[in-house]
Amino acid sequence: MDLNGRYSRRDFVAMTAGLAAMGLTTSLTPDLLHAQAGSDLKGVTIVYWNMIGVQNPIVKRLSASIIKAFEQRTGAKVKTTWDTYGSIIGPKYRTNFVAGKIPTVFDGSNRWSGQLRSFLRPMNDFIATLDPETHAGIAWLLPLVEHQNRGYPDADQIYDLPFTLIPQAPFVTRLDHWEQAGLDFDSNWPIRDTEHLVEVLTALRSVTEYPYEVYGKIWDAGDTQLNGWVRSLDIPNSDFINDDWSRSTCDSDAWITAVQFYIDLYRKYGFSSPNTPQSTDEGAVEQLIRGQKSLVHADILNRGTIMRRMRRGIQDGTIQWGPHCPMAGGTTGSTAFLAMSSFSITRQEGPDAAIQEAAAWEFIKEWLMPENQIALAKSSGLCARRDLWEDLKGAPDRYIEAVTSMLDNPGVWSNHVKSVDIQYNLFAPHIQQAMQGNDVTHELRAYAAEVNKIL
Amino acid sequence: MARQEALHPAHTLDISSALPAAAASRPRTAGSERWLIWLFLLPTVLFLVLLLWLPFLQGVWMSFHKWPFIGEPQWIGLQNYRDLFGAAYFWTTMRVTLLYSLSTALQLALALGAALVLNQSFIRLKSVWRGVMLMPYAMPPVVVGAIWMYLLDPDLGMVTHYLLSWGIISKPIYWFSDPVWAKWIIMLVASWTFWPFMFIILLAALQAIPESYYELAEVYGANPWRRFRAVTLPHIRGAMLAAVIIRIAWNLAKIEQPFQLTGGGPGYETSVLSILTYRFAYLSGDFGMAFTVGLLLILVTFVLIAPFLRGFQKQIKQARRR
Numbered sequence: 001m002d003l004n005g006r007y008s009r010r011d012f013v014a015m016t017a018g019l020a021a022m023g024l025t026t027s028l029t030p031d032l033l034h035a036q037a038g039s040d041l042k043g044v045t046i047v048y049w050n051m052i053g054v055q056n057p058i059v060k061r062l063s064a065s066i067i068k069a070f071e072q073r074t075g076a077k078v079k080t081t082w083d084t085y086g087s088i089i090g091p092k093y094r095t096n097f098v099a100g101k102i103p104t105v106f107d108g109s110n111r112w113s114g115q116l117r118s119f120l121r122p123m124n125d126f127i128a129t130l131d132p133e134t135h136a137g138i139a140w141l142l143p144l145v146e147h148q149n150r151g152y153p154d155a156d157q158i159y160d161l162p163f164t165l166i167p168q169a170p171f172v173t174r175l176d177h178w179e180q181a182g183l184d185f186d187s188n189w190p191i192r193d194t195e196h197l198v199e200v201l202t203a204l205r206s207v208t209e210y211p212y213e214v215y216g217k218i219w220d221a222g223d224t225q226l227n228g229w230v231r232s233l234d235i236p237n238s239d240f241i242n243d244d245w246s247r248s249t250c251d252s253d254a255w256i257t258a259v260q261f262y263i264d265l266y267r268k269y270g271f272s273s274p275n276t277p278q279s280t281d282e283g284a285v286e287q288l289i290r291g292q293k294s295l296v297h298a299d300i301l302n303r304g305t306i307m308r309r310m311r312r313g314i315q316d317g318t319i320q321w322g323p324h325c326p327m328a329g330g331t332t333g334s335t336a337f338l339a340m341s342s343f344s345i346t347r348q349e350g351p352d353a354a355i356q357e358a359a360a361w362e363f364i365k366e367w368l369m370p371e372n373q374i375a376l377a378k379s380s381g382l383c384a385r386r387d388l389w390e391d392l393k394g395a396p397d398r399y400i401e402a403v404t405s406m407l408d409n410p411g412v413w414s415n416h417v418k419s420v421d422i423q424y425n426l427f428a429p430h431i432q433q434a435m436q437g438n439d440v441t442h443e444l445r446a447y448a449a450e451v452n453k454i455l
Numbered sequence: 456m457a458r459q460e461a462l463h464p465a466h467t468l469d470i471s472s473a474l475p476a477a478a479a480s481r482p483r484t485a486g487s488e489r490w491l492i493w494l495f496l497l498p499t500v501l502f503l504v505l506l507l508w509l510p511f512l513q514g515v516w517m518s519f520h521k522w523p524f525i526g527e528p529q530w531i532g533l534q535n536y537r538d539l540f541g542a543a544y545f546w547t548t549m550r551v552t553l554l555y556s557l558s559t560a561l562q563l564a565l566a567l568g569a570a571l572v573l574n575q576s577f578i579r580l581k582s583v584w585r586g587v588m589l590m591p592y593a594m595p596p597v598v599v600g601a602i603w604m605y606l607l608d609p610d611l612g613m614v615t616h617y618l619l620s621w622g623i624i625s626k627p628i629y630w631f632s633d634p635v636w637a638k639w640i641i642m643l644v645a646s647w648t649f650w651p652f653m654f655i656i657l658l659a660a661l662q663a664i665p666e667s668y669y670e671l672a673e674v675y676g677a678n679p680w681r682r683f684r685a686v687t688l689p690h691i692r693g694a695m696l697a698a699v700i701i702r703i704a705w706n707l708a709k710i711e712q713p714f715q716l717t718g719g720g721p722g723y724e725t726s727v728l729s730i731l732t733y734r735f736a737y738l739s740g741d742f743g744m745a746f747t748v749g750l751l752l753i754l755v756t757f758v759l760i761a762p763f764l765r766g767f768q769k770q771i772k773q774a775r776r777r
Contacts (some may be wrong), residue, residue, distance in 0.1 A: 276631040276632065
């Protein structure tokens with residue numbers, strides 16, 4: 001890099017080699033860095049709060065390279081603050097926004113931004129200016145975003161634009177454990193339904209004491225495999241709250257059946273460890289890598305961990321991803337909820353407002369470029385652009401095949417102002433009580449009553 | 456008196472003539488002094504009123520409102536209190552809070568034992584030992600929590616490893632997932648972290664006891680236990696009460712470690728009132744409810760420290776009489 005912070009070809013080669021060495025065969029090229037020089041934003045500075053995936057050093061480095069490329073392409077400056085999910089789930093963003101410390105653009109999950117909606121700028125006008133290819137690639141997500149915000153009078157306004165996706169939640173397994181258990185992988189994969197899951201786990205128990213894991217920790221109990229099972233039984237009641245956001249759906253039969261099975265995997269079948277009330281998918285993936293688990297549900301952000309710790313397992317096909325399965329008897333054809341990482345632009349004021357907002361939009365466009373979308377898909381979730389999925393298929397662990405096959409009619413969680421409370425704070429303690437042996441129906445009714453009170 | 460006057464003849468002199476006229480005028484001096492006293496007190500009073508009492512009163516006011524973080528507050532009277540008392544988790548939380556406050560007793564026992572040992576004349580390298588004992592308290596609570604999380608990890612932790620290898624347990628214990636163990640663990644970790652605070656106070660009190668008291672007790676034939684009861688305990692009682700009062704109040708307000716170790720779970724089994732306050736304030740953004748819980752926490756704290764405060768006041772009165 002020269003004294004002005006510009007990348008030379010050698011710097012670029014070194015950087016991409018570094019990324020590739022860490023598992024990212026990013027297709028960022030020198031041409032990309034200097035191409036599309038159409039936007040001149042010299043002298044403009046935007047403030048960016050970056051949280052999605054940057055806890056992973058690979059993703060953080062990728063993020064830095066995209067920001068750098070944007071700066072070089074446009075001449076704008078980006079002041080970046082690296083952050084964590086806890087900041088938007090917890091008080092940090094709320095407090096800062098109310099205190100007037102507001103970024104120009106930030107990323108987060110679009111089911112947590114409802115609390116900040118009054119600070120955001122709708123992006124419909126910008127989205128309409130996207131090139132046809134990019135627009136076509138993300139257009140399928142816009143109705144889902146509108147559905148997430150259906151309770152707001154301006155639900156048709158897009159305040160959060162997805163750039164990567166986290167379908168919840170595929171299976172990930174170790175093929176060597178299947179061989180040790182004498183299970184035929186080809187005839188048993190993907191898992192057909194929950195009855196089949198129990199059969200497979202029973203066989204895998206000969207290899208690992210607790211081959212599977214049910215997640216009880218606050219951020220994973222209502223965020224991983226459970227909702228997909230509810231959805232396979234009853235689509236209208238599969239989100240935590242109903243269509244008009246007037247009441248909880250969690251006392252419905254579908255919820256009771258799915259949660260009972262979830263708890264049974266731990267208490268009745270004993271597939272999940274005694275740590276279940278405090279366990280997470282990240283912990284389960286660690287155990288899978290160590291050979292202490294055989295088959296777990298995990299969001300694809302965990303692929304970064306597997307890449308770092310068990311690269312050979314991915315390359316030789318020992319690690320395999322597969323789509324989530326329906327509940328036995330679940331006939332809706334949908335088994336997944338889709339979490340989305342998205343960008344939001346804040347409302348700007350003053351004489352520079354328009355140029356600031358335009359710069360923020362230009363920045364978002366950088367992340368939607370095909371090269372960056374493909375690079376992101378390798379470590380921080382499936383890329384939002386559907387038109388690029390085919391290019392990503394073919395990895396030995398078949399993770400793209402697994403997650404894309406889950407995306408026919410996926411569910412999306414509501415972006416209610418109280419969504420963090422509804423999905424996490426209020427839900428997890430009841431699930432944990434059920435894991436201690438409390439009656440599932442009683443706990444779900446108690447939870448539904450608490451949610452109804454805050455709606 | 457005559458002897459005193461002989462010793463200090465100046466006391467008998469009228470020195471008013473030697474002072475400037477203004478200083479010699481008593482009523483005016485007293486008035487100025489009073490004014491000066493108030494002037495010096497003013498910053499503290501202002502500090503307390505503006506940063507403590509006004510926010511506290513605002514908190515009381517907020518507890519009668521539905522007070523979202525973003526949006527307009529709405530008067531709801533006693534609804535927050537009704538909701539809280541009607542929620543099963545609140546009573547679990549109260550129970551856990553009271554149990555958690557018992558860790559103060561454990562801290563006191565550890566601190567007293569260590570202070571008594573370190574106060575013995577035959578102990579060498581006292582300053583080194585003092586430093587070692589203060590280490591847990593010198594570390595940030597979050598670091599201590601992280602250390603214990605790793606130590607107690609059922610798969611990788613040293614504690615589980617040794618318990619298994621010594622045959623004390625046959626299977627790993629999942630300390631943070633079991634409601635009974637989780638409660639004990641947060642109490643033990645809190646005790647381990649905070650006992651040095653009491654230790655240093657008690658050690659200072661022990662070191663202030665004149666050696667001659669023990670020598671006299673020994674002359675009268677008092678055994679060690681008797682010496683402890685008759686000499687040590689009365690002299691450190693005030694320090695003990697002060698330390699207990701401070702630690703109870705601080706323990707109840709602590710959130711880092713229980714939150715870090717168990718997140719308040721499983722269920723609400725380790726959700727002390729301070730965790731509930733945090734949840735309402737920062738995760739739910741419901742400040743009305745957060746202040747309601749906060750006020751109850753103050754009430755609980757006051758009820759728990761009241762007997763010790765009374766004891767402390769008695770100590771002060773006795774000391775004055777002496």
